Amino acid sequence: MPVPAPNLYPDFNTIRLSHVCLNVSDLAASRTFYTDMFGLQVTDTSDSHVYLRALEERGHHSVILQKSDQPGTVEVMGFKTYDEADLDKAEVYFKSKGRPTSWVERPYQGRTLLTSDNMGIPLEFYHKMDRLAPIHQEYARYHGVRPLRIDHFNCFSNNVDESVAFYNDFGFRVTEYTEDEESGKLWAAWMHRKGGVHDMAFTNGKGPRMHHLAFWVANPLHIIDLLDVMATTGYVENIERGPGRHGISNAFFLYILDPDGHRIEIYSSDYQTVDPDHEPLKWDLKDPQRQTLWGAPAPRSWFEHGTEFVGAEVKEPALNATPIIAP
Template sequence: MPIPAPVLYPPFNIVRLSHVELVVTDLAKSRAFYVDTLGLQVTDETPDTIWLRAMEERGHHCIVLREGETAVARDLGFKVFSEEDLDKAAHFFKSRDLPVEWVERPWQSRTFRTRDPHGIPLEFYARMDRLPPIHQKYELYRGVKPLRIDHFNCFSPNVDESVAFYNEIGFRVTEYTEDEETGRLWAAWTHRKGGVHDLAFTNGRGPRLHHTAFWVPTPLNIIDLLDLMATTGWVSNIERGPGRHGISNAFFLYIRDPDNHRIEIYCSDYQTVDPDLEPIKWDLKDPQRQTLWGAPAPRSWFEEGSLFEGTDIVEPSLAAQPIVAP
């Protein structure tokens, strides 16, 4: 399936990804991972919930940790340009026979929940409470020094269908992996904010959340995090990397939180703001696709992910396989 032409005037205007809620089974242990080790900042806290932001973010939260019996991912949050865009977004999803539920969210203006055609839970809002800037309060920087949430990656049972749907609401493809035998998409990277991606899709059993990524200042911050994790009891939570992706050119590290939610630490990708920027094509069997240096990813990276709450999982319609580390 060819990459669809970008929709430059979508039915409503999404600014960027915003936040994600993760259900965790031990809030204290998750706090030790996300706050004490990664260095995210606590903005509010209750006995069963922690709200966090990264160092450059002015919005109240980019990740919500909520304690529960079973570790799952809940809504992927997106910010729209205005209250008018929020109403247009609700109308769009209703017109596609997708659910629209208006909900109360602390520190957010009017918010509705919905799902995409494959069942990924989504949340849209226009305004979030602003907090004072802390990006120059260097005494607060610790861990990997996360600056901002960067993107989500989701397993999709049909990447062509996922790209077609999100293209309709203004997500533009920057890079993609094509299976040469079938001509179908195996993976695609799509953006709203002008980086390589806000939302990517990887072929696999899904929908499931593959990972949430945070942008950091330099590759050296990733090396510092590895040293910290290796000497504070987190060495077994290091899954893949460090390395440099062929796709996106970003320097990366994949780690797992105490409940196996996957987190990517990420920096050094490129700007994609031009509306006529042509997407970059990669062959599924190109060893430099996954890692510019040629190292393949482990099997866990292709098979494991976080379940979305209340979403049925289906097998992928494309059987093509990438190169997998032995």
């Protein structure tokens, strides 16, 4: 299936990804991981939730840690719309696609539409979130990997072609993709709204599951600093893959796992994709520089481990194709 032509005039306008709610078993342990070690900033806490933002973010939160009896799952992924009217347009749109819709109350957010994509990934859309004072020049706060902003989500999809078609229809544009030459089907695709390489990506596999969420950092050396911190503070086993540089996206990367198995990518050095006629780049699944321009190949866990979404049925992938896996 060819990559669809971009829909430059979608039914409603999504600006960017915004936030994710992760279900955790031990709220104190997760808070320590994300703040003391990783470097996110606490914006509010309760007995059941910790709200976090990165150093450049003005919105109240980009990560919500939620104490749950379903730890290691994802509650919802959030996106910001251009204006309030887009929320009503989004409700009409998702209803027309046969997706469930409801208006939900979320702390620190205005009107919020809860729905799901074609695979059942829970999505919420909002326009207004409480705005906080800037802290990007409060350099005493900078520690860990110095995360500046949330960058993207990557999800396992049991049918990448169908996922791409669904998100393309409401305005997400493909920047790079991997095609299985034998079948002509997509094995993975990277899609954006904000003008980077991706806000949402899909990888062939048992899905839907979250493969990772990613944070953008200014300097690859901060990733090296984080590795030193993790290796000496009890988190060496949480280092999964990297550092290295991707062929796709050109990003310098590191993948780590939080205490409940949620995968986080630390990400730097991708490129701009603002132009509406930006042409997507095609990669062959068997190209070893696709996933790793340089560095060790990805371990098997990177292709098999993911965290499930609450309420979404996980299905086996339709495409049986194998990338290069480290021995």
